[in-house]
Amino acid sequence: MNxxxxxxxxxxxxxxNNSKTVKKLLLVVVAMFGFGFAxxxxxDVFCDITGLNGKTNDTAVAYxxxxxxxxxxxxxxxxxxxxxxxxWKFEPVINExxxxxxxxxxxxxxxxxxxxxxxxxxxxPSVSPGLAANYFHxxxxxxxxxxxxxxxxxxxxxxxxxxxxxxPADINTLTLSYTLYDITEKSS
Amino acid sequence: MTTDAIAQxxxxxxxxxxxEHGKMTGIKRWLYTTNHxxxxxxxxxxxxxxxxxxxxxxxxxxxxxxQPGLQLVEPDFFNQLTTVHGLIMVFGAIMxxxxxxxxxxxxxxxxxxxxxxxxxNNWSFWILPFAFAILLSSFFMESGAxxxxxxxxxxxxxxxxxxxxxxxVFAVHIMGIxxxxxxxxxxxxxxxxxxxxxxxxxxxxxxxxxxxxxxxxIAVMPVLAGVVTMLLTDxxxxxxxxxxxxxxxxxxxxxxxxxxxxxxxxxxxxPAFGIVSTTIPAFSRxxxxxxxxxxYATSSxxxxxxxxxxxxxxxxxxxxxxxxxxxYCTMLIAVPTGVKVFNWVATMWRGSLSFETPMLFSIxxxxxxxxxxxxxxxxxxxxxxxxxxxxxxxxAHFHYVLVTGSLFSxxxxxxxxxxxxxxHMYNDTLSKWHFWCSLISVxxxxxxxxxxxxxxxxxxxxxxxxxxxxxxxxxSIGGFAFGISQLIFLVVVIKCIRGGxxxxxxxxxxxxxxxxTVASPAPYHTFSTPPAQKDIDNI
Numbered sequence: 001m002n003x004x005x006x007x008x009x010x011x012x013x014x015x016x017n018n019s020k021t022v023k024k025l026l027l028v029v030v031a032m033f034g035f036g037f038a039x040x041x042x043x044d045v046f047c048d049i050t051g052l053n054g055k056t057n058d059t060a061v062a063y064x065x066x067x068x069x070x071x072x073x074x075x076x077x078x079x080x081x082x083x084x085x086x087x088w089k090f091e092p093v094i095n096e097x098x099x100x101x102x103x104x105x106x107x108x109x110x111x112x113x114x115x116x117x118x119x120x121x122x123x124x125p126s127v128s129p130g131l132a133a134n135y136f137h138x139x140x141x142x143x144x145x146x147x148x149x150x151x152x153x154x155x156x157x158x159x160x161x162x163x164x165x166x167x168p169a170d171i172n173t174l175t176l177s178y179t180l181y182d183i184t185e186k187s188s
Numbered sequence: 189m190t191t192d193a194i195a196q197x198x199x200x201x202x203x204x205x206x207x208e209h210g211k212m213t214g215i216k217r218w219l220y221t222t223n224h225x226x227x228x229x230x231x232x233x234x235x236x237x238x239x240x241x242x243x244x245x246x247x248x249x250x251x252x253x254x255q256p257g258l259q260l261v262e263p264d265f266f267n268q269l270t271t272v273h274g275l276i277m278v279f280g281a282i283m284x285x286x287x288x289x290x291x292x293x294x295x296x297x298x299x300x301x302x303x304x305x306x307x308x309n310n311w312s313f314w315i316l317p318f319a320f321a322i323l324l325s326s327f328f329m330e331s332g333a334x335x336x337x338x339x340x341x342x343x344x345x346x347x348x349x350x351x352x353x354x355x356x357v358f359a360v361h362i363m364g365i366x367x368x369x370x371x372x373x374x375x376x377x378x379x380x381x382x383x384x385x386x387x388x389x390x391x392x393x394x395x396x397x398x399x400x401x402x403x404x405x406i407a408v409m410p411v412l413a414g415v416v417t418m419l420l421t422d423x424x425x426x427x428x429x430x431x432x433x434x435x436x437x438x439x440x441x442x443x444x445x446x447x448x449x450x451x452x453x454x455x456x457x458x459p460a461f462g463i464v465s466t467t468i469p470a471f472s473r474x475x476x477x478x479x480x481x482x483x484y485a486t487s488s489x490x491x492x493x494x495x496x497x498x499x500x501x502x503x504x505x506x507x508x509x510x511x512x513x514x515x516y517c518t519m520l521i522a523v524p525t526g527v528k529v530f531n532w533v534a535t536m537w538r539g540s541l542s543f544e545t546p547m548l549f550s551i552x553x554x555x556x557x558x559x560x561x562x563x564x565x566x567x568x569x570x571x572x573x574x575x576x577x578x579x580x581x582x583x584a585h586f587h588y589v590l591v592t593g594s595l596f597s598x599x600x601x602x603x604x605x606x607x608x609x610x611x612h613m614y615n616d617t618l619s620k621w622h623f624w625c626s627l628i629s630v631x632x633x634x635x636x637x638x639x640x641x642x643x644x645x646x647x648x649x650x651x652x653x654x655x656x657x658x659x660x661x662x663x664s665i666g667g668f669a670f671g672i673s674q675l676i677f678l679v680v681v682i683k684c685i686r687g688g689x690x691x692x693x694x695x696x697x698x699x700x701x702x703x704x705t706v707a708s709p710a711p712y713h714t715f716s717t718p719p720a721q722k723d724i725d726n727i
């Protein structure tokens with residue numbers, strides 16, 4: 001075997017090594033691309049367990065509190081906001097309320113369709129601080145269903161809730177924020 | 189230069205003539221080239237052109253901010269400028285410049301004839317101009333360029349997008365593919381093409397930092413591709429990854445983005461560490477202090493970068509344990525970084541220092557990057573971050589690490605290897621002018637931004653309250669001066685390519701490394717036969 005052939009042999013084995021390494025690295029690339037998408041369900045599960053992102057229960061729960069903690073008062077604030085492109089007037093009837101943990105409360109929100117056509121709205125709630133979300137229970141909420149409003153129609157929508165007895169002691173104020181979306185296109 | 193090397197060079201040239209893979213002429217040489225030196229040159233020029241493009245945008249931004257009130261541009265156009273300035277500097281200037289260094293130097297430093305995958309190398313460069321053509325073309329469209337910030341937070345880039353999201357997403361896809369191909373090439377080259385006898389722990393630290401950076405790129409660029417894809421489908425195909433109306437969560441965007449984004453900032457600084465770890469020993473005439481601790485420090489910075497992303501999001505309403513976790517992990521990064529700074533200083537300690545331009549840029553790097561690191565530590569503290577978040581303090585911080593950090597290291601490297609690349613010494617006087625003008629103006633430009641931020645001036649605004657006027661005027665003057673100073677570099681490089689004092693094979697007497705065993709300018713093909721063992725032992 002002369003020098004030229006030796007070099008050639010060297011090149012062939014390194015080409016084989018190269019394609020092996022490339023394949024492994026491409027596998028990492030594909031896996032990480034998948035991992036990016038896997039973060040979506042992972043994030044949901046993580047938030048579900050910890051209540052991290054302030055998402056509250058999206059279906060009604062029964063009132064199961066074992067009592068009312070009269071020694072403690074928690075302030076619950078309500079804020080509303082319209083997402084892009086929904087011309088509704090949407091606001092809480094009362095801005096804040098004080099409740100004892102375990103005590104059931106009923107509050108209402110006012111909505112009016114200021115557009116000249118029918119719109120289906122959907123309110124999406126979020127609780128701040130996020131960790132309190134798992135301790136805020138909605139027995140009945142307009143956010144569980146879609147809200148179709150005809151042009152110029154107005155409505156008062158109710159929310160019935162209670163704050164869990166187990167609410168961590170360092171949380172004294174809860175802010176419940178509703179964002180209203182126009183889902184006319186998506187629901188038709 | 190040893191006689192061995194001369195013999196080898198003449199062999200190379202002979203080889204060249206008889207071989208069909210010789211140089212083509214004209215534009216075809218550059219379009220079809222698979223030569224690592226040609227591709228390195230292309231990357232470096234492309235990066236510099238992009239640097240000037242992004243810099244021109246910064247000049248308009250600073251002109252608008254010269255005094256309070258709206259003078260030159262509309263707020264929407266201002267937002268487009270800040271967004272595209274950021275994107276171009278990150279993906280178009282700093283990253284391609286480093287890939288250029290990798291292409292030019294890694295094969296020569298490890299004694300390999302070329303990169304392992306030369307054709308892919310050609311591709312990974314040539315798709316890049318198309319990515320930036322797509323991005324920049326959106327400036328000339330009715331809707332305008334992306335205006336949602338380089339971090340493209342949803343829903344700014346989805347629901348509230350001005351219609352440029354698709355162009356933006358495809359441009360990022362192409363940049364990502366280019367980076368991934370470049371990174372795969374670097375890893376394969378380093379793993380498979382090291383000269384016999386060059387073990388991993390004998391590799392120059394420059395090669396180590398690019399090796400680790402390439403792994404970071406392979407790990408996080410796909411995540412970026414994923415997140416922009418989600419953005420695309422959210423905007424145009426009715427999915428709801430980040431849309432609360434459909435059950436998504438806009439904060440999740442920030443988590444995924446910064447899972448990419450934080451390793452990305454180390455992608456832009458680790459190669460800089462590699463460059464100054466090459467230049468500082470050369471001009472201190474000592475070996476790098478603590479080589480293996482440098483390798484381990486670089487690796488631990490890379491690993492830690494995956495678990496600190498949420499320090500960009502302290503104000504999104506994280507629970508306390510989350511804030512503490514990310515705060516402590518972030519502060520932990522100061523330890524390996526401190527090891528590196530210590531080692532650079534220890535390398536200089538009692539060395540016989542000389543202050544050629546590459547060394548000046550390297551010393552400025554060590555000092556100014558450390559300032560950027562300190563402001564980073566301040567930002568890492570959750571309680572105070574609530575005040576600093578989204579202010580000019582953040583702008584000051586990341587410009588200190590990216591401009592006086594990454595960019596200064598690129599200049600250090602460019603001056604250090606220009607004799608090897610062109611065969612000529614650069615004009616020393618002009619290069620010193622470049623350094624001193626840059627050093628003074630860059631501090632005038634970015635240092636007062638700390639005070640502006642602490643006083644509460646928010647970032648990404650075209651107009652500001654009157655009390656910020658004086659500092660902004662100085663910042664803008666510094667900005668213009670810094671911009672003009674960079675043109676000196678262009679002149680130096682062009683003069684150096686066209687002529688100048690002939691460079692010897694090893695123009696720096698303290699320089700170590702295989703690249704100095706070949707002639708200057710480096711022959712088109714180097715190390716067709718592996719370097720001698722004694723040369724490897726010497727580095």
